[in-house]
Amino acid sequence: MSDSKQRLLKSRLSLKTIINDWMIVFLFIVLVALSSLNPNFRTTTNIMNILRQASFVAIIAMGEFFVILIGHMDMSITSIINIVSIFFAGFVVNNGIPMGLSFIIVLLMSVFIGIINGLLVVYGKVPSFIATLVVMNILKGLSYIYSGGLPISGLPSSFGKLALGRLGVIPYAVILMIVVAVILYVYTEHTAIGRSFYAVGGNSEASKLSGINTNFVIILAFVLCAILSSIGALGLTSKTLSGNVTLGDNILFDVMTICVLGGTSLSGGRGRVVGVVIGALFLQVISNIMVILGVNTYLQWVVKGLILIVVVLIDSRSKKE
Amino acid sequence: MSKNLVELLNINKAFFGVIALDKVSFDLIPGEVHALVGENGAGKSTLMKILTGIYQRDSGEIVVNGEPKEFPHVRESMKAGISMIHQELNLVNHLTVAQNIFIGREAEFSSRFFQNDNKINQKAKEICEEIGIDIDPEIEVSELTVAKQQMVEIAKALSTDSEIIIMDEPTASLTNEEIRDLFTVIKRLKKQNKGIIYISHKLEELFQIADRVSVMRDGNMVDTFPIEEADEDMIIRKMVGREIKIKPPTFDESKFGKVALEVINLNSGDMVKEVSFSIRYGEIVGFAGLVGAGRSETMKVIFGADHKDSGEIRIDGNPVTINNPYDAVNNSIAYLSEDRKSEGIITTLPIFENISLPKLQDFLKLSFLLNEQKEIKNAEEMIKLLDVRTPSSAQLLQYLSGGNQQKVVIAKWLSSNSKILIFDEPTRGIDVGAKDQIYDLMEELADQGNAIIVVSSEMQEIIRLSNRVFVMAEGRITGELSSKNISQEKIMSLAVNRAS
Numbered sequence A: 001m002s003d004s005k006q007r008l009l010k011s012r013l014s015l016k017t018i019i020n021d022w023m024i025v026f027l028f029i030v031l032v033a034l035s036s037l038n039p040n041f042r043t044t045t046n047i048m049n050i051l052r053q054a055s056f057v058a059i060i061a062m063g064e065f066f067v068i069l070i071g072h073m074d075m076s077i078t079s080i081i082n083i084v085s086i087f088f089a090g091f092v093v094n095n096g097i098p099m100g101l102s103f104i105i106v107l108l109m110s111v112f113i114g115i116i117n118g119l120l121v122v123y124g125k126v127p128s129f130i131a132t133l134v135v136m137n138i139l140k141g142l143s144y145i146y147s148g149g150l151p152i153s154g155l156p157s158s159f160g161k162l163a164l165g166r167l168g169v170i171p172y173a174v175i176l177m178i179v180v181a182v183i184l185y186v187y188t189e190h191t192a193i194g195r196s197f198y199a200v201g202g203n204s205e206a207s208k209l210s211g212i213n214t215n216f217v218i219i220l221a222f223v224l225c226a227i228l229s230s231i232g233a234l235g236l237t238s239k240t241l242s243g244n245v246t247l248g249d250n251i252l253f254d255v256m257t258i259c260v261l262g263g264t265s266l267s268g269g270r271g272r273v274v275g276v277v278i279g280a281l282f283l284q285v286i287s288n289i290m291v292i293l294g295v296n297t298y299l300q301w302v303v304k305g306l307i308l309i310v311v312v313l314i315d316s317r318s319k320k321e
Numbered sequence B: 001m002s003k004n005l006v007e008l009l010n011i012n013k014a015f016f017g018v019i020a021l022d023k024v025s026f027d028l029i030p031g032e033v034h035a036l037v038g039e040n041g042a043g044k045s046t047l048m049k050i051l052t053g054i055y056q057r058d059s060g061e062i063v064v065n066g067e068p069k070e071f072p073h074v075r076e077s078m079k080a081g082i083s084m085i086h087q088e089l090n091l092v093n094h095l096t097v098a099q100n101i102f103i104g105r106e107a108e109f110s111s112r113f114f115q116n117d118n119k120i121n122q123k124a125k126e127i128c129e130e131i132g133i134d135i136d137p138e139i140e141v142s143e144l145t146v147a148k149q150q151m152v153e154i155a156k157a158l159s160t161d162s163e164i165i166i167m168d169e170p171t172a173s174l175t176n177e178e179i180r181d182l183f184t185v186i187k188r189l190k191k192q193n194k195g196i197i198y199i200s201h202k203l204e205e206l207f208q209i210a211d212r213v214s215v216m217r218d219g220n221m222v223d224t225f226p227i228e229e230a231d232e233d234m235i236i237r238k239m240v241g242r243e244i245k246i247k248p249p250t251f252d253e254s255k256f257g258k259v260a261l262e263v264i265n266l267n268s269g270d271m272v273k274e275v276s277f278s279i280r281y282g283e284i285v286g287f288a289g290l291v292g293a294g295r296s297e298t299m300k301v302i303f304g305a306d307h308k309d310s311g312e313i314r315i316d317g318n319p320v321t322i323n324n325p326y327d328a329v330n331n332s333i334a335y336l337s338e339d340r341k342s343e344g345i346i347t348t349l350p351i352f353e354n355i356s357l358p359k360l361q362d363f364l365k366l367s368f369l370l371n372e373q374k375e376i377k378n379a380e381e382m383i384k385l386l387d388v389r390t391p392s393s394a395q396l397l398q399y400l401s402g403g404n405q406q407k408v409v410i411a412k413w414l415s416s417n418s419k420i421l422i423f424d425e426p427t428r429g430i431d432v433g434a435k436d437q438i439y440d441l442m443e444e445l446a447d448q449g450n451a452i453i454v455v456s457s458e459m460q461e462i463i464r465l466s467n468r469v470f471v472m473a474e475g476r477i478t479g480e481l482s483s484k485n486i487s488q489e490k491i492m493s494l495a496v497n498r499a500s
Ligand SMILES: Nc1ncnc2c1ncn2[C@@H]1O[C@H](COP(=O)(O)OP(=O)(O)OP(=O)(O)O)[C@@H](O)[C@H]1O
Pocket: B015, B016, B020, B038, B039, B040, B041, B042, B043, B044, B045, B046, B047, B087, B389, B390, B398, B399, B400, B401, B402, B403, B404, B429, B431
């Protein structure tokens, strides 16, 4: 039995997750190299900073992970983040709705958006790329109409603890990321419904004919993606204590990069939550290095673009084997 | 210069340290059909994939037309005049028949800028006529049955005008009529001095078309001999290394229980028209007919995979609503699809996860966590029961041989503990020895009180297993035969019977 288990791990490690292993090693080397070069880098504070900066994007990426895992794509996360950010701030600041209640409202909103995405894909038979692109634009319109495009600031400073507070040395954000990751790890790899995501991504027709409610699984993936995006959105909002309609505008690219770096197969059926978290940390370390080296923002985009394409190339190579 | 078209010398190949081919040699001369047989997982497909450049050998030599060759990619082997019909269908679903036949070679038919579909369609039509298949080249392949798709694969391989044609189980999903057409084509190819490598588990076919037979076992080449020196028993003995006794079926009607499934006036599109039948617990009922008779379609409607226009389905006498396979599984119905690759297996999941898929709720602990130990234990029992050749239950399905994948699909539905089992081409791609084991198993299941429906293009299989046989033609049931009346002739005459 433990033998089989080992073989299982081996067979899973065989293709995609090699990238993960390789990445962990690379991450480690980079960290060691940096800390020997730059003593500031080694400090607990700095490491915690990297973790903290990565945490909300990691949570959002774990959402997109579900959609990619079932072989689809969710473009609407940028707008979900924006609309959640602006509505939450609006509810609290303009309407005086308590934060807890506002949180519940935006969460329900994201569930609704996820369901719409899922329904379009499942029953409308719209390719997910297009369906979520349309939803993205509609949400964008709505959030601009709501706010006139202006940020809504003035959230209570207690809300800022989400992004900046810490328990001992560990930021709340990091704790939140770890909790989410652990829950989702158990959910994807040790529950029946979690297994269904892999099955549907691997072969949705065969899954359907095995009695899996594939429609439900697909809709659920979009809903989870929307929920996790909105949790991430609140985290990002708490950093500046203001709602912003452009908060998520550049995030989709990072999220995709993280998922792919983390070994999620773009054709669906393969990937792990743990990989996504590692991918997020990896990308954050790269960003920090670039900042330390004084690379300007535009050049950072170029570098990140190159990273994504290299990983995708490695991925499609390994698939041919 | 040797007169051999192909010579494979001492080919070795291992996958992740597991030996798949052990010093295998093989040759092919012009104008012959060289059959390659062996149990599931013996290494037949692997050897051919090495010859066509899909896999790379670890050592050994490939000689084509007297010249040593390296085929780093399929393209090179095609250039050297080799084409292969694969065990699994490799068609692009949303392209037309003609586009599939000429895929990758469109340039030959296009003017400078535009692809000329007319020319492609014309040429495809010629090829189809030549092989004697009746398919509209402009239709999308997704609309074809598996058997027709198989014929398109054959057309595709023949359209390249290769000297060497490899056929890996081309007849696995064909009915007798289509097999006859294929054989006519093969005989013509022989006359044109082409060489054909023919892999099949239907041994009786070898005596119709093969000139020589090579037998593989566990990655070794056991023997090669002219067909005249062989008989079926001898081939089987060499394949499995032991005797197999085929015992005649026995039916004991007194053991049949009450009616399990009753279908009343089922209609769906053009393929299912006013289908009514019933089956009792303990019974095995066969569904025979030509390709396109609507048998699989009927089963898919019952299983909720296809839309039902009208009609009623009763289980244990009670009308049930089945809108999707999920409902069907909950009503204790299992359906093993004829299309293993796209509807049966999930290649990215390991064996044990494929097997437990339909009934994950049976493999839980603390009522929500998956009990992997239990899954693996069950899978390992199934692997033993069905003799699946694999290094472990955690092997991904994509690494299993075709026949072994089929065994996993069977294992999957056996593990679902359904009371009504619909098997559509259950032994497709399964070797002779294992086939008999599976027949025994199905009989045992019936004896235990399950109701079993078998849809098969193999007449022998239907006759061997069924207590009653329904014959379908053009979407309708054209007749019912019961035990003593079941014969090949009667089935055929009902199958071609145009429903009046
Ligand atoms: N890509 C692969 N990775 C790992 N193992 C493989 C791979 N391809 C084949 N094998 C293994 O090699 C052995 C031979 O497989 P092969 O497909 O050649 O069998 P076969 O004789 O064609 O069987 P069948 O009659 O079932 O089609 C099997 O044990 C199979 O599991």
